[in-house]
Amino acid sequence: MAHGRDHRTPDGMTEKCGVVGVSLADRDAARPLYYSLYALQHRGQESAGIVTHDGFQQHSHVEMGLVGDVFDAEDLDQLNGPTGIGHVRYPTSGGVNACCAQPFSVSFKSGSLGLAHNGNLVNAGEIRSELEALGHAFTSNGDTEVIAHDLARNLLEADLVRAVKRTMSRIHGSYALTIMHDEAVLGVRDPEGNRPLCIGELDDGYVLASESAAIDTLDGELVRDVAPGELIVLEPDGTGFDSYQLVERDSTAHCFFEHVYFARPDSVIDDGLVYDVRRNLGRELWAESSIETDVVMPVPDSGRSFASGYAEAANEDGAGVEFAEGLMKNRYVGRTFIMPTQDERERAVRLKLNPIRSTVEGKTVTIIDDSIVRGTTSTQLVDLLRDAGAEEVHVRIGAPPIVAPCYMGIDMASRDELIAADRSVDDIRETIGADSLSYLSIEAIADVLGRTKGDLCLGCVTGEYPYDIEDERTDRDVSRPAVGSESAPADD
Numbered sequence: 001m002a003h004g005r006d007h008r009t010p011d012g013m014t015e016k017c018g019v020v021g022v023s024l025a026d027r028d029a030a031r032p033l034y035y036s037l038y039a040l041q042h043r044g045q046e047s048a049g050i051v052t053h054d055g056f057q058q059h060s061h062v063e064m065g066l067v068g069d070v071f072d073a074e075d076l077d078q079l080n081g082p083t084g085i086g087h088v089r090y091p092t093s094g095g096v097n098a099c100c101a102q103p104f105s106v107s108f109k110s111g112s113l114g115l116a117h118n119g120n121l122v123n124a125g126e127i128r129s130e131l132e133a134l135g136h137a138f139t140s141n142g143d144t145e146v147i148a149h150d151l152a153r154n155l156l157e158a159d160l161v162r163a164v165k166r167t168m169s170r171i172h173g174s175y176a177l178t179i180m181h182d183e184a185v186l187g188v189r190d191p192e193g194n195r196p197l198c199i200g201e202l203d204d205g206y207v208l209a210s211e212s213a214a215i216d217t218l219d220g221e222l223v224r225d226v227a228p229g230e231l232i233v234l235e236p237d238g239t240g241f242d243s244y245q246l247v248e249r250d251s252t253a254h255c256f257f258e259h260v261y262f263a264r265p266d267s268v269i270d271d272g273l274v275y276d277v278r279r280n281l282g283r284e285l286w287a288e289s290s291i292e293t294d295v296v297m298p299v300p301d302s303g304r305s306f307a308s309g310y311a312e313a314a315n316e317d318g319a320g321v322e323f324a325e326g327l328m329k330n331r332y333v334g335r336t337f338i339m340p341t342q343d344e345r346e347r348a349v350r351l352k353l354n355p356i357r358s359t360v361e362g363k364t365v366t367i368i369d370d371s372i373v374r375g376t377t378s379t380q381l382v383d384l385l386r387d388a389g390a391e392e393v394h395v396r397i398g399a400p401p402i403v404a405p406c407y408m409g410i411d412m413a414s415r416d417e418l419i420a421a422d423r424s425v426d427d428i429r430e431t432i433g434a435d436s437l438s439y440l441s442i443e444a445i446a447d448v449l450g451r452t453k454g455d456l457c458l459g460c461v462t463g464e465y466p467y468d469i470e471d472e473r474t475d476r477d478v479s480r481p482a483v484g485s486e487s488a489p490a491d492d
């Protein structure tokens with residue numbers, strides 16, 4: 001659902017975006033781009049757009065709204081050309097309006113540029129001021145246009161690969177980009193690997209996408225993840241791709257929350273199937289905080305794979321628990337925690353989830369969810385389950401407490417909205433009204449993801465960010481903090 005899109009503040013935040021890029025041998029890219037954006041709709045619901053190139057000129061269709069509403073058959077027919085990029089947006093920088101909708105198009109002396117961005121820059125303001133001083137005029141107040149202008153400027157002085165490298169040395173923060181320079185399609189992943197991006201092979205071409213589920217939708221094969229700091233250039237005739245490792249870091253900062261909540265369970269991210277990761281996190285959750293219970297129940301949607309792993313591990317231990325889908329989800333209500341007002345979020349949770357009385361009446365129930373952000377979902381569910389006759393309600397969460405905001409592009413609200421920012425686990429338990437509450441440890445997250453803590457971005461659960469955010473704030477404007485300079489890669 002397009003949660004309260006009209007009510008969002010001009011600098012409102014949130015979720016993530018999805019990017020795609022396609023290069024085909026001998027057919028228009030518009031429909032494959034459209035289907036792959038449809039597969040990534042969960043990553044952004046504010047606007048959608050496609051830019052293609054037919055060898056002579058660029059074609060663009062970008063509008064506010066959901067993928068299915070933004071494009072009709074006629075729009076797709078007009079998007080000519082075998083190469084193109086696409087975007088679904090959830091704003092993290094700039095307005096919630098058509099000016100900030102993507103892909104951005106820039107025309108300049110040596111060609112045309114289209115650019116789609118998932119992520120959030122922390123030094124966009126600084127670069128914008130510099131470019132403005134050089135005469136660049138911006139049409140939006142977001143961070144993505146800044147990348148497009150910086151790259152266009154570099155392309156006046158350098159070849160494609162060198163220009164991208166220069167831009168990568170200037171921008172700081174998280175970014176997965178798909179770019180069109182004339183008919184060439186490029187993919188770039190930030191040096192910390194914070195945002196996902198992968199490459200897929202089709203019968204007649206190649207595709208770049210935020211998540212592999214988009215490649216599946218096109219009946220393609222996942223080739224591999226784009227490496228942190230890597231540039232991929234798709235051959236314009238769909239026959240292959242070139243790779244350039246432009247920036248290398250000693251450590252990465254992969255967003256763990258991508259695996260826990262954002263991505264689709266059927267996507268493979270950084271070599272791990274999200275479904276398996278969530279099931280294994282659920283198994284760890286049982287190992288760390290088992291409790292006697294009659295019924296284990298997922299909080300749909302994102303809690304599902306965690307709960308199946310939890311119940312499986314419990315039964316392997318001889319706990320004899322029943323696994324029940326006892327919370328019915330209204331399929332027309334989407335993600336709730338991103339809604340702008342508390343009133344709307346509460347209403348949405350009630351609209352979204354309804355318990356099946358017979359699965360809980362007279363029973364000890366354990367509900368499993370991936371995360372608690374503001375506590376809206378868990379508070380209401382505990383209440384609803386008690387009203388439906390549950391004797392005891394235990395809550396198990398497949399992530400650590402969210403104690404700090406996210407500056408890299410997820411709606412983690414401000415500290416004063418986060419239920420765990422200044423409360424102990426027992427205080428939270430009391431606030432949500434549960435008989436017991438346990439979260440998963442940071443160690444378990446790192447173990448299951450097969451990474452050291454130093455290679456993950458854990459800012460929202462530790463308050464320590466892998467980016468040097470100088471001016472950490474408590475409001476919702478994520479474009480303001482400056483980042484300390486990192487060693488820029490040599491130009492050549």
Ligand SMILES: O=P(O)(O)OC[C@H]1O[C@H](OP(=O)(O)OP(=O)(O)O)[C@H](O)[C@@H]1O
Pocket residue numbers: 261299300301302303334335336337338369370371372373374375376377378
């Ligand atoms: O503590 P809160 O502020 O309520 O936020 C946490 C809840 O929000 C998310 O679900 P959401 O409804 O956004 O999406 P989902 O259907 O993918 O689980 C998450 O999965 C939790 O259920």
Ligand SMILES: NC(=O)CC[C@H](N)C(=O)O
Pocket residue numbers: 014015016017018044089090091092093094100117118119120121142143144409
């Ligand atoms: N959610 C995202 O990745 C958003 C990309 C970009 N920062 C924007 O706000 O448009």
Ligand SMILES: [Mg+2]
Pocket residue numbers: 299300301302303369370377
């Ligand atoms: Mg949920």
